[in-house]
Amino acid sequence: MAGSGVGIAFGSAPFFAAGFPLLAAAMAQNFGWTQPQVAQAATIFLLLQTVTYPICGWPLDRFGSRRFAVASIAMFAVALVLLSQVGSLMQFYLAFALIGLVSAGTNVLSYARALALWFSRKRGLALGFAASAQAVGGFLIPIFGQKIIAEHGWTAALLTLAAVELVVCLPLVAWLVKDSPAPLGLHPDGIAPAAHAGASVDDGDPGLTVGAIIGTTTFWKMAIAFALIGMSFYAIAPNVVYILTKTAGMSHAEIAKIQAVVGISVLFGRIGFGHLLDRVHAPLIGVMTVVMSACCALIYATQTAPTIILLAAVMSGFALGGETDLLPYLASRYFGTRSVSRIFGWFLFAFFLGATAGPMAFAWVSAACGSVVIPLVILAALQIIPAALFLSLGHYPTAEPAEGLAMATADSKAA
Known part of the structure; x- marks a missing residue:
């Protein structure tokens, strides 16, 4: 690491x-x-x-x-x-x-x-x-x-x-x-094979081929969710100076502080949500992140108090940190490690494809409506779609073999 x-x-x-x-x-x-x-x-x-x-x-x-x-x-x-x-x-x-x-x-x-x-x-x-x-x-x-x-x-x-x-x-x-x-004679999580008589040490290479994965509805649900998440975040991030000067009358210096808070929050969001991913079903973490994104958009649209806007910035950073953790985590948990890099690459493609459309879409809707409030409200409402897609994913298909070994070791130590 x-x-x-x-x-x-x-x-x-x-x-x-x-x-x-x-x-x-x-x-x-x-x-x-x-x-x-x-x-x-x-x-x-x-x-x-x-x-x-x-x-x-x-x-x-x-x-x-x-x-x-x-x-x-x-x-x-x-x-x-x-x-x-x-x-x-x-x-x-x-x-x-x-x-x-x-x-x-x-x-x-x-x-x-x-x-x-x-x-x-x-x-x-x-x-x-x-x-x-x-x-x-x-x-x-x-x-x-x-x-x-x-x-x-x-x-x-x-x-x-x-x-x-x-x-x-x-x-x-x-x-x-x-x-x-595997080449070091270990299983994932550093488990020595001696702890499991008869357990072979190899990559296991569990998971589907790329073609099989892309043919599943689960893959497309995730890809669409990540594209919408990327679009939503980057619709606001490059336009945040324009948004907060219009809605809250903030100065550029004040907005710079808000952006600094977003950056720090991304760091803690990655670590915090990474910790939660090991304890909470990942799609629920996905729902948590898009709810935070929706709250941020609504606060930017309706509030003028600096303290509340600062809270929205914290939520925005935490959400982005959690969402970037989700991309590789969901790829490995639902599809295994066999093609995890290629699937992660496709999820990144979907995320940044949405990101490239976000700033332009926000500017177009804002100009058409003559207001930054309406596109922000639309972005908040749009988070219903990735939330619903995450909730529809269901349980992980199977536990990875090494995960079962890790649990067995913990049980044997407890005994």
Whole structure:
């Protein structure tokens, strides 16, 4: 889990979320580019990374987390070096297109299979802790990135991050990430086979093929739910300044604090909901997250008190943290670990496909209605659909074999 955390902390997700605004501003000032021009690079990156998520699943399931993550880190570092050498707007776009194509494997996607194979009883908590490492990068990248940009320029900042990828992340991930407990003679959760006479130690590879999974209604229920969740969150997030200045009359400084609270809440939401996933039926956790999202939209639409809006921001962050934990967790619990990376990739594709539509849909409805309140109320009401889809999933198909071993061990120790 430590190796996964190192890779995720400095992956493309925290780089883009925390570093892109600073980098784009410095490069725009250097070359005289406008804000809309540099913003197009963000669109290019998001679209291409979204497309690559389902493509990454096959090599991950075929070659394992460690090798794919190491290759992705190396390619990401090379892409950062190329970005540091751009001299025109077209080169800027091409560099971000390359980053979008090669860096999906530097994020949680690469490590989901290994975590699913290593953890059964505490899989949700393991996924939550690993994903929460993004907050480390989200904190360090802007602080040190801005310092380097101010003292040495944006080229030095990019080369420094590329060096961190190659000198720190790549060797630590190669050393610490283990694809499966089986080669070490262990079962998931670190259970030694001696505790179970006659129990074989292998991956078990339980679960359906991708084709069989995509043919199930369960897969499509989840995919639709995640697409709506992605659309709902990203309908509000990029428009939050516009929303809160209109509905609550808040200043940009006040809204910046609200956004900081959202970021911190995502961290605690990932860990907290990851812990709950191991104790509560996962679809119920899904319902909890969409209810929180609905409450946030309604508060933004109707309330002006800063304290209440702050509470809504906390709920928004917690909900997003829980929803991102759900993607790999549901994929492994309902479909097994055999194709977990590919299914997780398709769920990410659905989530970010909805995310790309969210901001535009919100702007269109807001302009058509002449108000930000109506689209917020619509978003709140829309959460009924993913909630209903989660509730219709039913029980997990079967308990994974290793999970039964873990429970047996606990029983024998208690005896």
